Amino acid sequence: MSNPLADMAKPDVIFCIGTNMTECHPVAATGLKKAMARGAKLIVADPRRIKLAELADVYLPIRVGSDVALLLAMAHVIEREGLMNRAFIEHRTAGWEDFRRNLKAFTPEWAAAICEVPAADIERAGLIYGRGRPAAIYYTLGITEHICGVDNVQSLCNLALMTGNLGVEGGGINPMRGQNNIQGCGDCGAETFVFPGSVKIDDVAARDKFANAYQRPDLDLGQAMTKVTGLQECGKSIHAMLIDGENTVVSDPDRNHCEHALKSLDHLVVIDIFMTETAKLAHVVLPATAWAETDGVACNTERRVQRLRAAVPPPGEAKPDWWIIAEIAKRLGIPGFDFQSPADVFNELCSLSPTYGGLDWERVSRESLNWPVPTKDHPGTPILHTEGFTNGRGRFMVLGYRDPAEVVDDAFPVWLTTGRRLQSYHTRTQTGRASGIDYLLSEESLEVNPADAEAWGFLDGDWAIVTSRRGEVKIKVRSTDRSPRGTVFASFSFADVPVNNLTGSGYDPTTHTAELKVCAVRIERAPVTLESAHDPREPENAHAR
């Protein structure tokens, strides 16, 4: 996030796109609700009539995957009405004229046809955002989990740049990160494109620094491989894998492909706290300590680095992940794994990461700061880009609109979009085992617009078979106004309803983020079997109570 969470109560205008914030980041959403109680205006763009939509001043139920068209048209309106921040554009950005010329064609009417919302609403959204001082943008996976994820984010940047909403309190563009330490993963370099400190792997100086620090003179310069490619290469060029606490099989798109990939490995080691669907495919499963049993550090979505503390002993012989990884490394003769404590590991990270340079174990145990914290006396950086952008000026990107990888057709006439629910989290390895959660959400269901349900002949609770080009799942139908006509929704949280059997139609060409949000499906009535007569989830859930 460019701005801290505390800023969420401060904007005049809030633009939420592709974020079901009240369910996925409920505590962050409270800030937003406070801003609204103060009179802030809210624009929501989401195919589904989520709770936020009910609070919105302008709600845009855009067709799945049409975000870029909407954003271009909003930019068009802002430009046409002269609502830009000219001083900001002049002093802080580059590429404005090209961008501006390109905008002319993208009228609200043009976008209305693609997004399937009234042009007048797009116009209104453009005017409200354009006039907001400050105006903040929030988004989550709804924006990035698309084949055009990068375009989506770029379009948002363009809006913020042209209105000067970067580097100001209560403004910014703010991705909401999904997992407690997914930000930290990137900070630590556990991401193929970057070293610790978010330095690119094709940066020669950085390569040399790490080659030296890790005593690995032949360390590649560049040559990334994303997880997507990694999985595709399983059994071809990739033969061994170490997976740490990641239920890849359930959370990744195209589950069948994923299972097949992992099964074709010669050697799979999984570190986890439960016997997940992924762990079941491993050759060696190593028990890790869990949250509440592990001392460590995590970084939240606003770049705040915070201490995690152990409060109870782990069960049996479970060990911290870092210890397990270090033990394997030592057995392989990899140098530099003589860590005695999590503090040793963290301090090494700080010594190598420019953004963590001013941090150490002792300091994070005392205070929590937003990185970058370059020096020991630096107070942290709650708002990014107040002075300038890391790479000089903010650059406008000239973009066009592309259809999603897969569009509906006669064989697969319905859009499926996926996401998360408030009560459950990710693949439910945790929430599924917390008592009481079943009281609220004991099974997954397919959310269908009531009119569609009627047209397709479904009553609530009927079983449906949902089929995509990649697979099928059986799931109960629940009719709700949240789904627009022609679009259905399910979450990927329940292992027994492997919705990710269906997804995975494509990847963003730059980041390889999966097109998880959208795919085309067909919905049919499930044949009545003994299994569907009683709840097939019974054994699965029994242990959750």
Place this chain on the structure above:
Amino acid sequence: MSATATERELTMTLDGEAVGFRAGETIYQVAQRTKKSIPTLCYDERLEAFGACRLCVVEVDGVKAPVASCTTKATAGMVVRTDSPIIEKYRKTLLELVVSENREVDVSPLRGFASQEFTTLVDRYGARTGRFKGRQSGTSNKTDDNPFILRDYDLCISCYRCVRVCAEQEGDYAITMMNRGFGTQITTEFNGRLKDSACTFCGQCVQTCPTGALADKKALRAADLPGEIAKTRTICPYCGVGCSVDLLTKGDRLIGVQPAMDGPANQGALCIKGQFAFDFVQHDDRLKKPLVRQPDGSFKETEWDEALDLAAAGFRRSLKEHGRRSIYGIASGRAPHEAAYSMQKFIRAGFGTHYIDNCSRA
């Protein structure tokens, strides 16, 4: 220059001492800063001051009746007494009255973060005199079967902190006050179950309740466990907001979670997951020993040494047979930095590649 002039203007007298204050501060806030301990029951510093309990009344020179310090702004030259005998007497009478409307005063601290506030004040003022007997207010809800929040309104004192926190902090507006006067009852729309209301089970009402009338049912399961309650400050394991929490433990048992009121990302807020979904940690399904796959496909428990040797051997074999580009690592977005850092170092230092990624792309 002018700043000092204003500063000089903005002083008041608090119990005989001159104190400075900022424009807009209430008497209560000034008193808090100067370490006065004015009692309150309806006050939660995160919420707009409400003025219900009247325990915070103070005497102001020139004003006939005492004023509620929580809702009264400080003004320059104001002369305030916070603890005169007569004010202390009012406070005691008020507390005696409140004691008289409740089933009990002593409740388990497991009920919630603020659950001891009332008990503590009653004892500070010696208000267990048994005076003012009469009907009790509030009726516990015996039909709400939700597994998280006990609605034990026999203990409710109508401070409205729950209703206000739900509206002002959580923004859910799930609960309300039904009826009026002594018949006031905290409840949901149409007096139903929380499950059927706008409630998201964030637990914030529970944590701000000063009497334990709203209580954490999950934590209360450990009420009879022996041992002292200990608290450990950490961060919630779920989404990227990173709410600060205190883990409640008794001995080796993790028994509950309370939000950190001073948590930088959450200021006392949590959602259902952070508040109530903690007990996966000590679930029976946890892996307790290393497991190694057998030729028949089943898993066998082993000792660490053997498992680690086998884990390493597989990578060594792959390295030998297919080269350094045959090994891939996937880190977890849920494990701490130390795990993520070690994972990437394992790949980069071990094999000289960048064949490491995490789940952010899924």
Place this chain on the structure above:
Amino acid sequence: MSAHAAPSTADLVARWRDEPAPLLPLLHALHDRDGFLSEDALRAVSQALRIPLADLFGTVTFYHHFSREPGGLNKPRICTGNVCCLHGGNELLAALKSQGATAMPCAGRCDEPVPVLRGHEQLVGTSATSLAAKPTPLPAPNPGGCEECIFESIREPGRATLEGYRRTGGYEALSKAVREMTPTQLLALVTESKLAGRGGAGFPTGVKWQAVADAPGQPKSIVCNADEGEPGCFKDRAIMDYDPHALLEGMALAGFATGAPRGFIYLRYEYPETFRILERAIAEAEKAGLLGVNILGGVFNFTIHLRRGAGAYICGEEGSLLNSLEGKHPFPRNKPPFPVTHGFENLPTAVNNVETLASVPPIVRKGAAWYRGLGRNAHAGTKLISLSGDIQHPGNYEVPIGLPLKTLLHDWAGGPQTGRTIQAVTMAGLSGGFLAGDALDCTLDEPSIRGKGSFLGAGGIIVFDDSRDMVAAAHAAMEFFAHESCGKCFPCRIGTQRLTERLNGEAGPSDLAAWTQEVRDIGTVMRATSACGLGMAAPFVTDSLLKFFPEQVDNYVVSKEPNNR
């Protein structure tokens, strides 16, 4: 569609959604249509007005008269207030039980008991068979021959119509103000007249209006407090029923003086006929160009919106009233800030009582000095007194401020029933507690009555003769306060309940000293720490009981005997 078809919820929502202060009228429209407020109706309102459903539900349950059971509107509600229970209210309630009758607190008809609300009507009568809708009793000609301000022309036939009102000088004041005066001159005139609030607090009206005129922010509002919830008060009702245009003209003058373009009348629920009269009067005045835009052809605009409460005494307290108008939970507001700067929708607002506002047109016509001269002993102006209870001629009287109480009781109102003596009277309706014995030697002005330990307030006086049990009277009074306590603040919410229990024997020590100590301690803490006037005033009842009737208290606590009779 036939003209008689009930309007759909969507129609009603569309009718009110964009009006100012839409919640109460929309709820009433649905309540009137269905005879109760259904879940569906509340869901629709919640959605239309964007009020969270839980909040809306809580707010609806706050009001006594919103029924949540089918048929509720048509079930009789019988007044069992302090006066009506002296006149058979409880017996009537028992007689109508089979029709689903329930009790209601004082409904403002103490001069002609017992009022019964059923459907859209207020009926009166003392037996089940004699119930009938009757017009409000017209104030009798001034028995003391004193010059009047408010009642001067009220007895003129047809006064409630625009034509009748104009016949005796109606709207001349407005015309004079709009055509010949500046707002500043009007403000000065009202200030000079020494007119003070007649709703209870007695705040100088000119000063209040000046503050509104001076406060930044638009649109400002004039809010007429017509909630008249104080037991034993029914004076505002007489004004509105017989002289509605005087109120409208007064409000328009207030708007002119303060720069407020809009006004609201917040009328108590229990006056359905008054609602219709005001509705008619507003329509007439609008049609005649006396309200609305370009009043009297000039540049002054002023619109009046009529709103109905739903049964809550506390909604007469100005903060609570404003919350109620705004559709919020009707708790009183913390002060400061005051309504003059932060009133309706947080904008400058003058909240004034009906009597206060209706006094303004004659003052403008006849001058400040004239009005000041109506009082006695250096007191300015007149006050309406609602007199009821054990008295020969109950009713509304306009007295010169400073008139001896006994003159009113004995000379004007004929004294007690033959063979009886006056044991006590209440002051300020019930809020001032009792005066008895030597304390009855006072004059009707605040300094004199405050000197006796009570206050004049809104001017309701209930008489108790020597046949009455004063502990029972105190209990009925305290029960009213307990029933009407909003529940916001601890001392009042618990205190009114505990005092009620101590006065009806339900709980409390049986030892006299302990009983007295508890009652005094509760009263002291209520008076000192309550958040609004209700909780501060309620202990006047118990304190005056202890002061004037120690033997009756003694008898009640120790020997559990009823007093007198």
